Amino acid sequence: MTLPLRPDLIGIEPYGAPQLDVPVPLNTNENPYPPPEQVVADIAASVARAAAGVNRYPDRDFVGLRTELAGYLAVESGADELRAENIWAANGSNEVMLHLLQAYGGPGRTVLSFAPTYSMYPEYARDTFTTYVAGTRTPDFRLGAGHALEQIAKVRPAVVLIASPNNPTGTAMDIETISAIAAGTTDTGPDGAASLVVIDEAYAEFRREGTASALSIRPGHPHLVVARTMSKAFALAGARVGYLAGAADLVDALRVVRLPYHLSAITQAVARTALTHAPVLQEGVAALRAARDECVAWLRAQGFTVADSDANFVLFGTFTDRHRIWQGLVDRGVLIRETGPAGYLRVSIGTEADMAAFRGALKEVTGR
Ligand code: PMP
Numbered sequence: 001m002t003l004p005l006r007p008d009l010i011g012i013e014p015y016g017a018p019q020l021d022v023p024v025p026l027n028t029n030e031n032p033y034p035p036p037e038q039v040v041a042d043i044a045a046s047v048a049r050a051a052a053g054v055n056r057y058p059d060r061d062f063v064g065l066r067t068e069l070a071g072y073l074a075v076e077s078g079a080d081e082l083r084a085e086n087i088w089a090a091n092g093s094n095e096v097m098l099h100l101l102q103a104y105g106g107p108g109r110t111v112l113s114f115a116p117t118y119s120m121y122p123e124y125a126r127d128t129f130t131t132y133v134a135g136t137r138t139p140d141f142r143l144g145a146g147h148a149l150e151q152i153a154k155v156r157p158a159v160v161l162i163a164s165p166n167n168p169t170g171t172a173m174d175i176e177t178i179s180a181i182a183a184g185t186t187d188t189g190p191d192g193a194a195s196l197v198v199i200d201e202a203y204a205e206f207r208r209e210g211t212a213s214a215l216s217i218r219p220g221h222p223h224l225v226v227a228r229t230m231s232k233a234f235a236l237a238g239a240r241v242g243y244l245a246g247a248a249d250l251v252d253a254l255r256v257v258r259l260p261y262h263l264s265a266i267t268q269a270v271a272r273t274a275l276t277h278a279p280v281l282q283e284g285v286a287a288l289r290a291a292r293d294e295c296v297a298w299l300r301a302q303g304f305t306v307a308d309s310d311a312n313f314v315l316f317g318t319f320t321d322r323h324r325i326w327q328g329l330v331d332r333g334v335l336i337r338e339t340g341p342a343g344y345l346r347v348s349i350g351t352e353a354d355m356a357a358f359r360g361a362l363k364e365v366t367g368r
Helices: 037-051 063-077 093-104 121-127 145-155 175-183 248-257 265-276 283-301 322-331 352-366
Strands: 087-090 110-115 131-136 159-163 196-200 224-229 242-245 313-317 345-348
Touching: 037 265, 063 087, 063 242, 063 265, 087 093, 087 248, 093 121, 093 159, 093 196, 093 224, 093 242, 093 248, 110 121, 110 145, 121 131, 131 145, 145 159, 145 175, 159 175, 175 196, 283 313, 283 352, 322 345, 322 352
Parallel strands: 110 131, 110 159, 159 196, 196 224
Antiparallel strands: 087 242, 224 242, 313 345
16 A cells, blocks of 8 residues: 655655764754753743643734734844734744745745755745745855846746845845845736745844844835744744744735644743843854854865855855765764755854864864
């Protein structure tokens, strides 16, 4: 007997970086600093309170959490026009973006992104029966407005997905480019509609001085949405909370495709408590940004090609046999990611000790 698995899923491996038990895990762009004791205690207390009412379904519209996320973005990016009705959240920004494609993609429609970029984008497309088109960037992984708009005009995508800072390259787009893309996409979608422009800012809090968030121009563009996550800067990857800011009617449409009560009472409690401790939880961000800049400079001094990074990871190369380098590092207890363009490797920024271990292992393996 065979089971009627969809033909397009036969033989497909599930997405995921290797989860190996190593002393120095630098492969999934996590924040290496666990929450301080006081925050752990507060989270535990809020979970206990939620547990006492867990016989009931949670607040389906999670208005409290949405209001507080709007408050966070007002402080973080000056987006003080945001209200609960502009915010959506789900189990990681992966689920947020899946909701976007469920509502705005679909059969007969296309989502356009620009490679190399986040490897989950084609999977959201596959899972929503949306055609995925991988557009291109320049060889230094940048994306100019003219180049992007040319590709958009050709493809006429319902959705344009742009990670900025981009994964796995770390490169961010300047705000003038995002602005020009938004201005040029008001009628490039299906049947003369706009293309929905999604700026995936999972790594926004790590951006360098002078790099603006797309939130700063969002109010003028109802078809522009900014996705964020608590997995990185908030050091909350295990809690699974992502969110977005967009026009109220766009958010409303997402309520149609979400499963009822998709955000558990426990998740809501954890996220809301974490938000009250945002400054403490993000204390490590400044250190990580500094360590990122040091890592870029060090790798360049060793003679590697290194992409500019506004994120908490660095893409470097090039190696004729990157797998050998990756394996050599694993053998020394340092797990990085074999991903991105041919010949490149990606390292997440860890603690000072993690980075020292990475530098030592890389020197040994490459003989530099
Ligand atoms: N966007 C980008 C560019 C990412 O790199 C990631 C995580 N690796 C995500 C979104 C999703 O993160 P999460 O689901 O944990 O919010």
